[in-house]
Amino acid sequence: MLLSLAATPGPLPAAVATRLAEGRDPSTLLRAHSPEPCAVAAQLDALGLRFLVSDDEGWPLAATPPDPPCAWLFIAGPPPPGPAASVAVVGGRRASPLRRAAARSIGAGLARAGWCVVSGGAVGVDAAAHAGALDAGGVTVVVLGCGLDVPYPRANTGLFARLRASGGTLASEHPPSAQPRAANFLPRNRLIAALSAAVVVVEAAEDSGSLSTARAAGSRGGGRVLVLPGAPWDPGAAGCNQLIRDGATLVRSLTDILEELGATVTDVATSVPAWPGLDPPARAVLTALIDGQLLTPGRLAAATGLAVATLDAALLDLELAGLIRRTAAGIQAISLPPAATTPSGRGAGAEPATSSEPRGPPEESPPAEVLERGGSGRDDGGDE
Secondary structure, three states: OHHHHHOOOOOOHHHHHHHHHOOOOHHHHOOOOOOOHHHHHHHHHHHOOEEEEOOOOOOOOOOOOOOOOOOEEEEEOOOOOOHHHEEEEEOOOOOOHHHHHHHHHHHHHHHHOOOEEEEOOOOOHHHHHHHHHHHOOOOEEEEOOOOOOOOOOHHHHHHHHHHHHOOOEEEEOOOOOOOOOHHHHHHHHHHHHHOOOEEEEOOOOOOOHHHHHHHHHHHOOOOEEEEOOOOOOOHHHHHHHHHHHOOOEEOOOHHHHHHHOOOOEEOOOOOOOOOOOOOHHHHHHHHHOOOOOOEOHHHHHHHHOOOHHHHHHHHHHHHHOOOEEEEOOEEEEOOOOOOOEOOOOOEOOOOOEEOOOOOOOOOOOOOOOOOOOOOOOOOOOOOO
C-alpha cells in the first residue's frame, strides 16, 4: 500500500508523510489513479532501485527523523549509512572556482578521514563535494529532488554514473519519472541535514537553499553547522556570514571540521598557508584575490601596493601556474598553490595525520582549504 501511495502523483511526499504520522490510514490517501503496487515493484526492479520504509533494515533516518517526516525513500545503491557516519557539504550552484575547489578539498578530506559525504547533487558546490569524496576513494550520497531515473541535472550524469560504480548512493522521496519541480528542493534539503551529523556550508547567499539545510540541522538539536566565511561585500557569502553571526562554527580549514566531529588531528595546517613557493609579489596578489572576486588591474594594484611592472610579472607567474585567470571583467583566483611542506615531510594540504585513536565516526565508518568566497548568484535550493 505504501509503495502504491509513494508512486501516486499528487501531493509532496513530505505532506503525505505528515498525514501518515498523524495517524491517517494509508488506504484513505490512495487515489483513483494510484498505480498497482506490483507494477511499481516491477518498474523498480527493472531500474535497479529499492524502496525503503521506516520498518525496513537499513532505514537511515531512525535516529534523526526529519521535520516534516519522511515515510519512504527510493534508493539506488546501498542504503545511506546515516548521520553517525556522514557529513553534509552544501553550497550554491554559481559558487566561484575557489569555493568549488574548497568543497572538493573538504569532500576529499572527509572521505579520507572515514566519513560519508552527503549533498544534493546540484552543479557547483554539491558536485565538487561529491567529486572530492570519489577522488579520495570514499563514499558519497546524493539526495535528489526528482525520480532517480531522471537525468537531472544533465551536467552531472557522468558524476552520478561514477558514484554508482564506486558504491555510492542516490536517494529520493520521489518515485521514478518524477520531474524536478522547484517545490521539491527545500523538502530535499531537510533530508540532507537528517542524514548527516554536521552540515558544512561552503557558500550561501541570503535566503539560499543552503541556509535551509543548515537551519534544518540546527533545529534538530544534535546537528552541527559549520561555515566557511566570506568577505562582507560578497553577496555569495552573505548567508555564510549570517550563520556565523548566529552561532555556527567558523571553518578555517579541514582541521576545524574534523575537530568539531571529534577527530584528533595533528600535524596539519589550521589556517591559510604561507605559500613559500611564491615570491612576495605573487603572494600579495593571491592574498588580495583569495575571496574569489574579480578585480581589475587598477584595483589590484591599489590593493597590493605593487608597481605596474611588478604586478604584471606576478600575474604572469600566477597565470602560468594555473592559479588565476584574466578576463575582460578582471582577474580572478581559480586555485591555490600547494601548501608548505611540514617538518614531517607532509604537505600541509595533504591528508592530516591523526592520533592512534580511530579516525572518523566511531564503529560505523563506511568502507572505504579554504577561505574563499562564492559567486553572486542566489541559490533557491534547486538545481540547474
